[in-house]
Amino acid sequence: MTSPTTDAAPRTDPAAPAPTPTKPAHGARRTTLVVGGLSVALVVLTVVAGMSGQVPVAPVEVLGSLAHHLGLDVGPLPAHPQGENALWIVRFPRVVLALTVGASLACAGALMQGVFGNPLAEPGVIGVSSGAAVGASTAIVLGGSLVAGPWIAAAAFAGGLVTTALVYAFARSNGRTEVVTLVLTGIAVNAFAGGLLAFLVFVADAAAREQIVFWQLGSLSGATWDAVAVALPIALGGIVVAMLVRTRLDLLALGERAARHLGVDVERLRLVVVAVVALLVSAGVAFTGIIAFVGLVVPHLVRMVLGPSHRTLIPVSALAGAVLLLAADLFARTAVDNVDLPLGMITSLIGGPFFFWLLRRTRARQGGWA
Numbered sequence: 001m002t003s004p005t006t007d008a009a010p011r012t013d014p015a016a017p018a019p020t021p022t023k024p025a026h027g028a029r030r031t032t033l034v035v036g037g038l039s040v041a042l043v044v045l046t047v048v049a050g051m052s053g054q055v056p057v058a059p060v061e062v063l064g065s066l067a068h069h070l071g072l073d074v075g076p077l078p079a080h081p082q083g084e085n086a087l088w089i090v091r092f093p094r095v096v097l098a099l100t101v102g103a104s105l106a107c108a109g110a111l112m113q114g115v116f117g118n119p120l121a122e123p124g125v126i127g128v129s130s131g132a133a134v135g136a137s138t139a140i141v142l143g144g145s146l147v148a149g150p151w152i153a154a155a156a157f158a159g160g161l162v163t164t165a166l167v168y169a170f171a172r173s174n175g176r177t178e179v180v181t182l183v184l185t186g187i188a189v190n191a192f193a194g195g196l197l198a199f200l201v202f203v204a205d206a207a208a209r210e211q212i213v214f215w216q217l218g219s220l221s222g223a224t225w226d227a228v229a230v231a232l233p234i235a236l237g238g239i240v241v242a243m244l245v246r247t248r249l250d251l252l253a254l255g256e257r258a259a260r261h262l263g264v265d266v267e268r269l270r271l272v273v274v275a276v277v278a279l280l281v282s283a284g285v286a287f288t289g290i291i292a293f294v295g296l297v298v299p300h301l302v303r304m305v306l307g308p309s310h311r312t313l314i315p316v317s318a319l320a321g322a323v324l325l326l327a328a329d330l331f332a333r334t335a336v337d338n339v340d341l342p343l344g345m346i347t348s349l350i351g352g353p354f355f356f357w358l359l360r361r362t363r364a365r366q367g368g369w370a
Helices: 023-051 059-069 083-116 128-146 149-171 179-203 206-217 225-244 246-252 256-261 266-288 294-306 310-334 343-364
Strands: none
Touching (some): 023 059, 023 083, 023 310, 083 225, 083 246, 083 294, 128 149, 128 179, 128 206, 149 179, 179 206, 206 343, 225 246, 225 310, 256 266, 294 310
16 A cells, blocks of 8 residues: 655645635725725825915815814814815805716716616617706796706706606507617607707807806806705715616616516616606716716726726726716816806816727727727
């Protein structure tokens, strides 16, 4: 009888578990790096946004003011007599609203691309932005100089929801909603809303026409804590619902038939996603006007870096959208002295070239996911 030797070649046990692949570890590491980088960028941009403006506030004073409002007695308060007012009445509401709207639009874009199965989809497909524009413009024309900002925001919010409901209702046939039908219906409703918007601009007086044009260009100059109190809970609720349906969106990526075999109620999923997108976008643009391309650009970039899984795509898109819109708004109000550039113009100038590049890249990949 021979005794086993320690340097004999090990035998492979068929019942032994396969070695864990290294790719998920690399994916988790990449996700951690991206989230960490975006979080650092968010903090830095918040401090820079707090210190930027006509009233000088040092970075340590911005951090000290934040700490004091959080109940921590650390750091100096702003030395300028109007420093606290500049931070908490003007700048921080604008910062929080930028983060809220950016996260809402990017999350809505990720949902739309997931439910449509197309990286070129964005929230405007279902008419929510054009409907909000019609609602706001109607309030401006009918109210004249007496209409206040909250009423315009309420009309924009209602217009976005009503338009989305009409698109979904017109797209249903025999109890089902086909993606192609939904897209075509959205195009038709968007065209009709564009015609209504042109009519409202035509019949408006000079002051109302100027207000309509300014609203459509998009801006955070009217940000208040009241606006944040409305938009922030809707954004948080929408993101929570999006996280609850993320697994079903991953299954839907396998195809409608496969998703149904796996227990996904595709029609209900579409209804939930369309409703959440309508709420997120309507609540955002109601206070800021039309902010283009955030819902298209951000989710696609996140998908390129981290992959298509909605488990990471939705929260990271929301974080990236918040950072992007905060950076764009910071540029909008600091690029030219004493001038607040239209935020929608800036995002369009960035998003337009990216859209053409995205279109060419998608065609080169024969319509596949990026």
